[in-house]
Amino acid sequence: xxxxxxxxxxxxxxxxxxxxxxxxxxxxxxxxxxTLRPGYEDDYEARPPVFPIMGAGTIVAAEKLEGGRWxxxxxxxxxxxxxxxxxxxxxxREIRAERVPDVPVATGxxxxxxxxxxxxxxxxxxxxxxxxxHLIASHAEDAAGLCNLIAAHACSDPHLRRRxxxxxxxxxxxxxxxxxxxxxxxxxxxxxxxGTDTLH
Numbered sequence: 001x002x003x004x005x006x007x008x009x010x011x012x013x014x015x016x017x018x019x020x021x022x023x024x025x026x027x028x029x030x031x032x033x034x035t036l037r038p039g040y041e042d043d044y045e046a047r048p049p050v051f052p053i054m055g056a057g058t059i060v061a062a063e064k065l066e067g068g069r070w071x072x073x074x075x076x077x078x079x080x081x082x083x084x085x086x087x088x089x090x091x092x093r094e095i096r097a098e099r100v101p102d103v104p105v106a107t108g109x110x111x112x113x114x115x116x117x118x119x120x121x122x123x124x125x126x127x128x129x130x131x132x133x134h135l136i137a138s139h140a141e142d143a144a145g146l147c148n149l150i151a152a153h154a155c156s157d158p159h160l161r162r163r164x165x166x167x168x169x170x171x172x173x174x175x176x177x178x179x180x181x182x183x184x185x186x187x188x189x190x191x192x193x194x195g196t197d198t199l200h
Contacts, residue, residue: 001161002033002055002076005145006152012070016091021062021070023090029059032080032097035162047093052082053100053166076152079165102144103169111174112143115150118181125188129154147173155180 002008012021024031034050061073080097105112119137123130136153140146151164160180167173 001035001158001165002057002074003148003152003161003165004055004076004078005148006055006076007060008033008057008074008076010070010072010074012072013067015068018068018070019090020092021059021072023092024059025062030056031059031074032056032095033074034082034093034095047085047088050082051162051166054080054082054097055165056080056097056099076148079168100168103171105143105170105174107142109143109171109174111171111178112146115143115146115174115178115181118178118185119150122181122185122188125185143174144170147177150177150181154184 012018020031032054033056034054037049037051039048055076056078057074057076059072060075063071065071079100081100083096083098086094086096116137119133123133126133132153136149137146140149147164147170151161155161155164157180160176164173164176167176
C-alpha cells in the first residue's frame, strides 16, 4: 500500500505491469497503487474490484533488467479517489481519479504536540529506530505530513495503514496515529517474558 510520504520498491515482472511501468516512464512517471477488495483471487487476472481511495506516487528510480523486468521505486505523493475505470485498451488498468484534499487542523494542535512527544519517547526506548524516528519528526512540515510519514514508515498493520490512508480528517488521523504509537511504546517498554517491572 502506497501512502503519501512513503517509498515503495517494486520488482515488476508481470507483462501487464511491465507495460504499465514503461507507459508511466514515457509520460509523467505517475502511478496509482490500488488495493484489491477481499475475494479478488478468483478474478485476479481480470478486473477485480478495488478500494476507491488509493495512493498515487511518482517513479523516482527505475532499472530495466534482463527479460523485460523492472526494479522501480515509487514515492507516495497523494491520496486519490477512483472516479471511474477507463475501457480496457491496454494490458494494464487505467482509471480517472481525483486528488483527495486533507481536512486540516490548526498549526500547533494539541494532538500534534502529543504525537511528537510519543515519537520522542519511542526514540528513547527503541535505540535501533531512534534515527529514523527523529528523521521523520524533522522532515514533517505539518500535522498531516507527520501522520503520513508515521503511517508510511512506522506502521506495518495493513488494516491500520488502509484506515490512515482513507482518513482525510487530519484531527482523526492524529488520534489514530497517537493510539498506534502509544501501543508501540507500551510494547517496547514491556519487560521480557517472566520479568518484573522495577520501580525507582
